[in-house]
Amino acid sequence: MSGRDERLADERLAAAIRAIHANPAHSWTMAELAKAAALSRSSFFVRFREAVGVAPMVYLLTWRMALAKNLLRGKSMAVAEVAERVGYRSASAFSVAFSRYVGQPLAWYAAEEDV
CATH class of the missing domain: 1.10.10 (Arc Repressor Mutant, subunit A)
Structure with missing residues (x-):
């Protein structure tokens, strides 16, 4: 599976990505994105980076x-x-x-x- 397919298949990450896409102007924090994904901040960061290929804040940028x-x-x-x-x-x-x-x-x- 490519990185793009993996992040879409991972419902927890997909929830955070949908939140970013729905409200890009929001002052997102790692804690808020992790909460949207129902993960701890550290677990979210690692899982996101592995699946998407970049850190969550780089993706947001x-x-x-x-x-x-x-x-x-x-x-x-x-x-x-x-x-x-x-x-x-x-x-x-x-x-x-x-x-x-x-x-x-x-x-x-x-x-x-x-x-």
Whole structure:
């Protein structure tokens, strides 16, 4: 079974993943995600990392950035609104996180999407 199939087949992990996907703007903690999975924090972390291939918070960041890219491509929202929708309290914090994740400044990414 691939990692993707395993995480979907694991109902406990699937519960945490569904929670992330349903509310990406929430300030998720490891404790909340572990609770959603009905596991201890340490058991959840190990099980998630083994099944998904990354730590839970890395998965959360990856999901948020995928959503952000899609929202930015749509050109219908201001950066501050995108930031709020994906869980950042300020456009500047989002911009820094986005730049680190994507490897280029947010303005450059937006400019490339205009081409």
